[in-house]
Amino acid sequence: MRLVAYDNCDELLNGLRTATAKQVTPWGLDGPALLKVPDGSLPAPEAADGRAGKGVQQPQEHSGTNVHEAGADEPDLVKTDGRRIVVISRNKLQVIDPATRKVAHKLDLPVRGPGMYPGGGDSQLLLSGDRVLVMTRESPKGIDVMPRTDMPKPVRTRSQTRLTLVDLAGTPKVVGSMTSETEYVDARQTGSVARIVVKSRPRIDFPVEPHQGQPEQKAVERNRQLVQQAPLSAWLPKFEVRNGSDVKSYTTPCGQVTRPASYTGTTMLSVLTVDLGKGLGDPDPAGVVADGQTVYGTGASLYVTGTPPQSVTWGRRTPKPVDQRTDIHKFDVRGQGRPKYVASGSVQGDLLNQYSLSEHAGHLRVATTTMPMTAPGSPDTPTGSTAPPRSESTVRVLAQQGAKLTTVGEIGGLGKGERIYSVRFIGPKGYVVTFRQVDPLYVLDLSDPTKPRSTGELKITGYSAYLHPTADGKLLGVGQDADTKGRTLGTQVSLFDVAGAPKRVDTFRLPQSSSATEFDSHAFLYWAKSGLTVIPVSRHTTGGGEALVLKVGAQGIDKAGTVRHPDTGYEVPVQIQRSLVVGDTLWTISSEGARATSVTTLDDQGWLRF
Numbered sequence: 001m002r003l004v005a006y007d008n009c010d011e012l013l014n015g016l017r018t019a020t021a022k023q024v025t026p027w028g029l030d031g032p033a034l035l036k037v038p039d040g041s042l043p044a045p046e047a048a049d050g051r052a053g054k055g056v057q058q059p060q061e062h063s064g065t066n067v068h069e070a071g072a073d074e075p076d077l078v079k080t081d082g083r084r085i086v087v088i089s090r091n092k093l094q095v096i097d098p099a100t101r102k103v104a105h106k107l108d109l110p111v112r113g114p115g116m117y118p119g120g121g122d123s124q125l126l127l128s129g130d131r132v133l134v135m136t137r138e139s140p141k142g143i144d145v146m147p148r149t150d151m152p153k154p155v156r157t158r159s160q161t162r163l164t165l166v167d168l169a170g171t172p173k174v175v176g177s178m179t180s181e182t183e184y185v186d187a188r189q190t191g192s193v194a195r196i197v198v199k200s201r202p203r204i205d206f207p208v209e210p211h212q213g214q215p216e217q218k219a220v221e222r223n224r225q226l227v228q229q230a231p232l233s234a235w236l237p238k239f240e241v242r243n244g245s246d247v248k249s250y251t252t253p254c255g256q257v258t259r260p261a262s263y264t265g266t267t268m269l270s271v272l273t274v275d276l277g278k279g280l281g282d283p284d285p286a287g288v289v290a291d292g293q294t295v296y297g298t299g300a301s302l303y304v305t306g307t308p309p310q311s312v313t314w315g316r317r318t319p320k321p322v323d324q325r326t327d328i329h330k331f332d333v334r335g336q337g338r339p340k341y342v343a344s345g346s347v348q349g350d351l352l353n354q355y356s357l358s359e360h361a362g363h364l365r366v367a368t369t370t371m372p373m374t375a376p377g378s379p380d381t382p383t384g385s386t387a388p389p390r391s392e393s394t395v396r397v398l399a400q401q402g403a404k405l406t407t408v409g410e411i412g413g414l415g416k417g418e419r420i421y422s423v424r425f426i427g428p429k430g431y432v433v434t435f436r437q438v439d440p441l442y443v444l445d446l447s448d449p450t451k452p453r454s455t456g457e458l459k460i461t462g463y464s465a466y467l468h469p470t471a472d473g474k475l476l477g478v479g480q481d482a483d484t485k486g487r488t489l490g491t492q493v494s495l496f497d498v499a500g501a502p503k504r505v506d507t508f509r510l511p512q513s514s515s516a517t518e519f520d521s522h523a524f525l526y527w528a529k530s531g532l533t534v535i536p537v538s539r540h541t542t543g544g545g546e547a548l549v550l551k552v553g554a555q556g557i558d559k560a561g562t563v564r565h566p567d568t569g570y571e572v573p574v575q576i577q578r579s580l581v582v583g584d585t586l587w588t589i590s591s592e593g594a595r596a597t598s599v600t601t602l603d604d605q606g607w608l609r610f
Contacts, residue, residue, distance in 0.1 A: 004261060009254040013232040016289065019265030020202055020235075021227040026219035028206030029266055059083045060098065060583035066468075066524050068354055071299030073189040075124030075135055076522045078578045078589050084168065085582065086132055088123050089591055089610045093132065095172060098582040101596050101606045107172040111136045111162055122184075128192040130169040131276040135196060136162045137184045159183040161198050165280050176243045176280035182270065185304075188297030192277040193336050195302050197295050200237040200268050204230045235268055236287070241280050252287040258341055259289035260308075260327065267291040269304060271331060271339045284338035288329055296357040302331040302339060303357055303364070307350065324370055326351055328398075328405055345405025347396050355467075355521070358425030363449045364398040364405060367432055369419040390417045393434055397449040409450040414442055421479065424467035431475060431498065435463035437486035441477075443502050458502040462492050465518035471528040472554045473499065478517045478524065478535055481509050491515050491537055493550065495557055506556035510548065512540040516577065525579045526552070532560070532599060534579040534586070545575035547588045549602060561602040565590045566609075 006012040023029060059082030067074045079086045084104070085096040095105040111123060111134070122137040138160040163178040182198035189195070206223055236257070239250045252270060269292045272283035291306035305328045325346050331339040349368025351357070356367040371391045394412040398405045415434025422433040430444035430452075441464070443456040461484060464477025474497055481492035490511035497505050516523040517535045525534040533550040547563040565574045565588070578589040585605060586597045596605035 005258050006254060009232060012254050012257055013235075015259065016202075016232070016235045016265045017228050017230065019263055019289075021224040023266050024206075024220055024223040024227060026216045026223070028204065028223055029201060061581075062583070063525060063527055063581040066521055066526070068296065068521075069298045069359075071190055072297040073126065074522070075126050075187050075189075076578070077124065078580065079125045079127035079132070080580055080582055081127060082582060085580070085587060085594070086125060086127060086168070087589055087594065087610070088125055088134065091123075092610070093134075093166060093172060094594075094610050095168065096587075096594060096608065098585060098587070098596075101585075101608070103608050103610070105168075105172050107166065107174075109134060109136075109164055109166075110174065110177065111138060111164065124187075126187065126189045126194050126276065128189070128276040130167060131192075132166040132168060133194055133274060133276050134162075134164040134166065135184055135187060136164070138162050158201070158203065163196070163274065163280065165274075165276065176241065178239055178241045178274075178280050178283065180237050180239045182237050185269075185292055186295035188295065188302060188333075189276075190299045190333070192275050193333075194274045194276060195297070195331075195333050195339060196272040196274060196283075197292060197302075197304055198237070198270050198272065199292055200235075200270070201266060202227075202230065202268075203234045235265070235289075237268065237270060237285075239272070239283050239285065241282075243280060248281075250282050250285070252285040256285065256338070257287040257289065260344065263289050263308075265289060267306075269306075269329070271302065271304070273336070273338060275336060286331065286339045286341060288341070290327060290329065292329075294351055294354055294357075296354040296359075297333070298359050300332065300334045301359055302333045303359075304329045304331070305351060305357070324349060326366075326368060328357075328364070328366070330364075330400070330405060343400045343403050343405050345398055345407075347394075347398075347407065349394060352420045352423060355423045355425075356420070358430075360425065360427065360446075361449075362399070363408070364400075365395060365425050365430060365446060366398060367393065367395045367420060367423045367430070369393045369415075369434075371419065391419055392416045393418075393420050393432065395430055395432065395444060395446075395452060397446060397452060399449065409448070409452050411444060411452040411454060414454075415440055421463045422465050422467050422477070424469070424475070426469050429498070431467055433464045433467065433477070433479075435486070437482075437484065439463040439479075439482075441496065441502055443498055456498075456501045458496070458504065460494075460504060462488070462494075464492075464494060466521055466524060468524065468526055470495070470526070470552055471531070474505065474554070476526070476533070476552060478515060480514070480518070481511075490540075491535075491548075493533075493535070493557055495552060508550060508557045508559065510537060513537045514540070515548075516575075523577060525581070527581050527599075530599070532581070532586070533557075534563075534588070536576045536579070538573075538575060542573070544573045545590070547576045547579055549586070563588050563595060563597050563602065565592055565595055566607065568592055 062082040065076045087094040093107040097104040126133045158181045161182045161184040165176040182200040185197040187196040269288040270285040292304040294305045296303045330343045349370040358365045393414040396410040399408045418434040418436040421435045424431045428447040432442045441458045462482040464479040466478045477494040480488040491513045493508040495505045531552045549560040551558045593609040
C-alpha cells in the first residue's frame with residue numbers, strides 16, 4: 001500500500017473517471033434515490049439571548065475531554081477551560097458559568113438537523129481561548145426519512161458538513177461558517193489549530209429512476225458515460241466560507257491530491273486546517289482518493305484509516321473472497337500549515353476504533369481482528385474443511401520506511417474464535433481484550449518492535465469494552481458481566497493489576513444495566529487526583545439513566561453514589577451523557593440540563609435546565 005501523486009490535473013481527471021466508471025450500478029454509485037418533502041429554508045442564526053453574564057472568571061482546576069493522546073484534543077459535546085462550560089443541546093450553545101452555577105448565555109446555531117440530543121443534529125465542539133468551532137453533520141435538505149404516499153418524484157441527496165465558528169468574548173456570536181458537500185469524519189486539535197477530516201462522493205447527477213424500461217446493463221453503460229463526461233470538479237469538493245457578507249470558495253489543488261496504487265475513485269478524503277484564533281479562511285485541503293472511517297492523532301501525526309471498498313463488476317457471477325484489510329494513511333501535522341502526507345500502509349483485518357492504534361518511539365502499533373468472510377455467493381468453508389475458519393486477532397508494529405508503513409513485527413493468534421472488544425497501548429505495553437464466551441485479557445510486551453510477545457493472559461467471565469490506566473499503574477476496565485455461556489448480565493467495572501501476570505484485584509457490578517462508556521470513551525471520567533470515576537449507566541428494567549460515581553484506589557473499587565437528572569415527563573427517560581470536574585464541583589450533563597454536585601460529598605449544588 002502506497003500513495004502516488006498525480007503529475008497534472010488531466011492525469012488526475014482521467015484516473016478518477018476510469019476508476020469510478022468501473023464501480024457504477026444501475027443507480028449510479030449509491031442505492032435508489034430518496035424522496036423529497038416540502039422544506040423551509042435554513043433559518044439565519046439568531047442573536048444571543050442578551051443576558052449579560054458577569055465577566056469571565058479565572059480558570060479553575062478542571063478535567064478535560066477523555067482523549068486518547070495528550071496534545072491531541074478530540075471534539076465532543078461538552079468543553080470546558082475552567083472558566084466556562086460550553087454545551088451543545090438541541091442546536092443551541094449553552095454557556096455555563098461554573099463560578100455562579102448559572103447559564104450565562106445561549107446561542108441558536110445555524111445548523112440543520114433534528115437537534116434532539118446534545119450535539120444538535122450531529123454536532124461536536126472544539127474550544128480554544130474565546131473561540132468555539134462547531135462541526136456538524138447536517139441532514140440532507142428536504143429529506144424525510146419516512147417516505148409518504150403523497151411524495152413527488154425521488155431526488156438525489158448529498159451529505160453536508162458545516163463548520164460554525166463562535167466568539168465567546170462578551171455576548172456569544174457567530175463570526176464565520178464553512179459549508180461543503182462532504183461527510184464529516186472526525187477532527188483533532190493541537191493548540192489553536194484543528195485538523196478536520198471529511199470525505200465526499202463524486203457529484204454526478206445519475207438518473208433517479210434508472211431503468212425506465214431498459215435492461216440493467218443498459219443503465220450501467222449509460223451511467224459509465226456520465227462518469228466519463230463528468231468534470232474534475234465532480235470529485236474535488238468545494239468549501240464555501242462566509243465571514244459576514246464576504247463569501248469565498250476554495251477547492252483542493254490538483255497537486256495536493258494523492259491516490260493509492262489501486263483505488264476505486266468513489267471516495268475522496270480531505271484533511272482541512274482551521275486555526276480557531278485566526279478565523280475561517282482557506283482550509284488548505286490535502287486530498288487522498290480513499291475512504292476513511294477512523295481518525296487517530298498525536299500532537300505531531302494524524303492517521304486516517306479505512307476499509308477499501310470491494311471492486312465490483314456489474315453482472316459478475318464468479319464469487320471472489322473478500323479482501324479484508326485496513327489501509328492506513330499518515331500525515332505530518334506539526335506546525336500550522338497544510339498537513340503533509342508522509343506514508344501509507346495496509347494490515348489484514350479490521351480495527352475496533354482509534355484505540356486500536358498507537359504511535360510510540362517512532363513505531364505505529366495496530367490491533368486488528370480478521371473474521372472469516374467471503375463475498376456474496378462464495379462458499380463459507382474452504383475446500384476439504386468441515387468447519388468454517390475461525391476469527392483471530394493480531395497486533396502488528398509498523399515502521400515508516402520512505403513513503404511506506406511496513407510491518408516489522410507482529411504477534412498473532414490472539415482470541416481464536418473471538419473478536420477484539422477493547423485495546424489499550426500504554427508505553428511499551430499493550431493490552432487486548434477479546435470475547436465470545438469468556439474474556440481473555442492479553443498483556444503484550446512491545447519493547448522490541450521486531451519481536452512483540454505475550455507476557456500474560458487472564459480468562460474471566462464477561463468483558464471490558466473500555467480500558468483506562470489508573471494513577472498507580474493499574475488498569476481499569478468498563479464493560480459487561482456475563483455467564484459462562486457469554487450471556488451478558490449487566491455493567492461490570494474491573495480493576496486489574498498488570499505489573500506481572502495479570503490478575504483482577506476488584507470488581508463492581510450493576511446488574512441489568514449498560515453504559516455508554518462501552519462504545520463512547522468520551523462518556524468516561526477519571527479524576528486521577530482523588531480516584532473519582534464516573535460512568536453513565538442505563539437501567540434495563542426502567543430505562544432510566546444515572547451517573548455511577550466510584551472511587552478507585554490501589555486496593556479496589558468503592559461506590560460513592562449516583563447522580564440523577566429530573567424526569568421530563570416524556571416517554572424517553574433522561575440519559576446522562578457527560579461528566580466533568582471544575583474546581584470542587586462535579587458537573588453531569590444530559591440533553592435536558594446540567595447538574596452541579598459536590599466532588600467530595602455528592603451533595604446537590606444546583607440544577608440548570610436547558
